[in-house]
Amino acid sequence: MSTVTKQPRKAEKAEEKAPATVFEPSILAFACNWCSYAGADLAGVSRLQYPPNVKLIRVMCSGRVSPIFVLEAFKKGADGVIITGCHIGDCHYQDGNVKAETMFKKLAEVLRVLGVEPERLRLEWISASEGQRFATIMTEFTEKVRKLGPLLSPEQIKAQETGPAESSDLKELVRETGVYQCIECGKCTGGCLMARFNPQVSPRLAMKNFFVSYFSHKQPLKLLSMDEVWYCLTCETCHYHCPAGVDFAKFIVWLRSEAIKLGKTGTPTHGGVMHAMMEFQALGLKQNRLDWVDSSAQVDEKSDTMYYVGCLPYFEPIFTETGAHPLAMARNTLKILNALGIKPSVYEGEVCCGHDLYWTGNIEGFKKLAALNLENIQKTGVKRIIFSCPECFYTYKILYPQFFKTVEVETVHMMQLLDEKIKKGELKLGRLEGKFTFQDPCRLGRLLAIYDEPRRVLKSVKGLDLQCMEEIRKESICCGSTHWVSCSSYTKQLQKYRLGQAVDTGASTLLTACPKCQIHLSCAAKDLKTKMKIQDYTEIIVQAMEQA
Amino acid sequence: MAACSDHPNIECLTYSAVREVSGNAGDFTVTVAKRPRYINESLCTGCGECTEKCPGKVPDEFNLGLAKRKSIFFHFAQAVPRIPVIDPTACLMLTKGKCGVCQKKCGAGAIDFKQTEQLVKARVGTIVVATGFDIYDASLATEYGFGRIKNVLSSLQYERLISASGPSGGHLNKPSDGKPAHKIAYVLCVGSRDITSNNYCSALCCMYAAKDAMLAREHDAGSESFVFYTDTRCSGKGFWQYFEKARSEYGVNFIRGRVSRITEDHSGNPVMWYEDTKQRRAKTLTADMVILANAIVPAFGTDKLAAMLGIELDKFGFIATNSFSPTDTNRDGIFVAGCVGGPRDIAEAVAHASAAAARAAETVTREAAVPAIGNRG
Ligand code: SF4
Ligand code: SF4
Ligand code: SF4
Ligand code: SF4
Ligand code: SF4
DSSP states (O other), X not given: OOSSTTSOOHHHHHHHHSTTSSOOOOEEEEEETTTHHHHHHHHHHTTOOOOTTEEEEEESOGGGOOHHHHHHXXXXXXXXXXXXXXXXXXXXTSSHHHHHHHHHHHHHHHHHHHTOOGGGEEEEEOOTTOHHHHHHHHHHHHHHHHHHOOSSOHHHHHTTOOOSOOOOOHHHHHHHHOGGGOOOOOHHHHHOTTTTTOTTOOHHHHHHHHHHHHHHHSOTTTTOOHHHHHOOOOOOHHHHHOTTOOOHHHHHHHHHHHHHHTTOOOOBGGGGHHHHHHHHHTTOOOOOTTTTOOTTSOOOTTOSEEEEOTTHHHHHHHHGGGTOOHHHHHHHHHHHHHHTTOOOBOOTTOOOOOHXXXXXXXXXXXXXXXXXXXXXXXXXXXXXXXXXXXXXXXXXXXXXXXXXXXXXSEEEEHHHHHHHHHHTTOSOOOEEEEEEEEOOOTTTTTTTOOOHHHHXXXXXXXXXXXXXXXXXXXXXXOOSOSSSBOOOHHHHHHHHHHHHHHHHTTOSEXXXXXXXXXXXXXXXXXXXXXXXXXXXXXXXXXXXXXXX | OHHHHHOTTOOOOOSEEEEEXXXXXXXXXXXXXXXXXXXXXXXXXXXXXXXHSOOOOEEOTTTTTSSEEOSXXXXXXXXXXXXXXXXXXXXXXXXXXXXXXXXXXXTTOOBOTTOOOEEEEEEESOEEEOOOEEEOOGGGSGGGOBTTBTTEEEHHXXXXXXXXXXXXXXXXXXXXXXXXXXXXXXXEXXXXXXXXXXXXXXXXXHHHHHHHHHHHHHHOTTOEEEEEESSOOOOSTTHHHHHHHHHHTTOOEEEESOOOEEEEOTTSOEEEEEEETTTTEEEEEEOXXXXXXXXXXXXXTHHHHHHHHTOOBOTTSSBOOBTTBTTBOSSTTEEEOGGGGSOOOHHHHHHHHHHHHHHHHHHHHHSSOOOOTTOOO
């Protein structure tokens, strides 16, 4: 069937004579079974020539091509990826190609921000009768990519390989997480936000199963189902209520790193694209992550204060349809900082903080990103980093020092800064009528005990009526996932429950302070068609600033 | 208490606080501040006329806020001595300079708004500290909603509710709407055996919860009782049988699992979230009323008192004693009795107090020239 291998490898011959003059790009093409693959076949039987660089993968429908396929292909050395399918209206599954088109647009934007030239990704509709078209497109695409040169160097590709799995020090883990102290009281399970909806969940039992697995079978995961390892939201509710101080979420991170060694990953949300995108940032491509900065915003490259933006430029294209606008948080943060007289630097070389990789047990991936960020701190010489995202803040403040002993930079979250400046009267806020309620983010709240600052900040807006939901502060309910794993009908029920509590307060807007809370709750609000408006708190602050 | 105050060799200084202690075993000088009651104790007959018409309305400490008291009041019905006290933070005369109703009512002319604190010095041979305990402030365990959810009560509030002389005449009425509670849950280990609050077992709560649950069933045979426990700690002769009696004869439901969280449903009923560890399931139970078994914690001011006495505290803040001399502090001549040295139930506290009294007597008889108690100056 393959039309590729029959081709004489002209380029190789050329190489023999004058090595390294012609670059042979590696092209991956996805072709749908019904149209494009048949088109390729036609090209073959018609003896139409097209470059042998193209490696063809047949999928049942272009809609099956998950963004992770493309990201993984680029990571593993593809220089160009082309997705082909039936013409719109011809899809054998009605609208698979429409889905492919939607996916493609988001993916193209993500890749652009990641620093992959847009020309390296292409989407084409090729029918079964368009053999010639297939050959032409492939030739043209290959030539275009050839001109661009390689995406990753062989070193960059090699650097992704992880060495042999290190054996973890179990004794150390047991001591650090305190799992041995468990008195089996069940308080963790009873309070677990997942256990409320998923009757299979019991952190207490998971620990018990682990001990029996480990001590009777010498295999830590033997008696654990993968669900048990991957359902956890790592919201830390159990930890902060455990009478024995067991840090179950940390233990889960360890279990996950063990599971990954066995090749058993969980069910990442969004087809795994989030984690792949984060790992991609560690490859060292020049990203385009600052396009969002308005020309009116005042930034200063030489400032010793940096605003760390995190993954907001990536979340923006992926989640627009939920109604969430992650980048608005970044723009508003800059506006607020400028109003406070702070001209921060925003750094192009910034990479993802690694939070999500850490909590999914991908410790190596986390460390790579962390090392890059720490290198940046040294390179730029910043003294203070301001965060708008609670997860980035937590990662810098708590996780980095755990892995890399010296992190000499002051870390400040916007809520702390705002609280301080408002107290001093340095930020003028006007009047804003309305009933609001506030969602404590896990990382800012439970994990860092920043509960009062957001409330003081919001209450300083005159006219703003802040209502309390039923479970707040230490008992706050997680938005459904902190690290893009295991979004399920259970997490949807959790979100529905939370939105119900917000509705019960009589508020019309639920204010969030974490991009993930905003995304997840907006997604749920849309699914459930509730009237509750989900808004990032920075928007309210900027509005109040404009009223002053 | 009455027997104690009537004893010819005992002088009781109530409503007082220790200010200074000096000297050594056999010869201590204790300075005690007698706080002003604003009542001339030698004139007062304890008739209670004064309390009748006082306009004050203050949450009653003895009933843990479940009832109101006047600004001039007896701490509780059996208070010794039977002399009222004026609350200077609430009394209109003392705060605003007008009223004086009680003064008009008092036939004995005992009300004295000019009274001030008096320092009393006592030379004593030995000291027994028996200042008791406080209950853990359950509002600190935010997951249980105490202070926010009306029908979540502390164990002491429950004792007052079920007491025939209590604010509801012994009826278990829900604070939210005053209607009787039929489904009552008892949540154990609140603030005990918990590294985030008090990392020790309070020793009494398992047993009194069983008692409380039985009382509720005796009071209303149609009621249901649920006790959520971590472990049943029923150590002592007959204790386990008592616990079993609650289960078999009184039909009390015991559920193994520490309650994780209490929320309030739309009709004001507390909802408990927990894992039934025997059935291995996360569950909820909605009750009419929830009683929290608050931990026993060192009484407020124990640290200050210990500093004055020069005695050590243990890591929990109780007065430190040694397992082999459970009544002795690190200072000769100073002993402890009861819960100030750690949680213990009534029977144990009585035995402990007897032992402390014996140890104290030993000290005084050992030192020959000990001034009689009460010999001031
Ligand atoms: S809450 Fe803590 S002590 Fe209780 S079962 Fe869970 S991990 Fe064990
Ligand atoms: S971290 Fe959250 S989701 Fe995970 S077991 Fe604990 S309470 Fe449940
Ligand atoms: S102060 Fe007067 S009225 Fe009040 S109890 Fe004493 S004697 Fe009676
Ligand atoms: S003077 Fe004070 S204590 Fe007396 S009746 Fe008035 S308010 Fe009550
Ligand atoms: S006596 Fe029972 S309820 Fe009280 S702290 Fe100990 S185990 Fe918990």
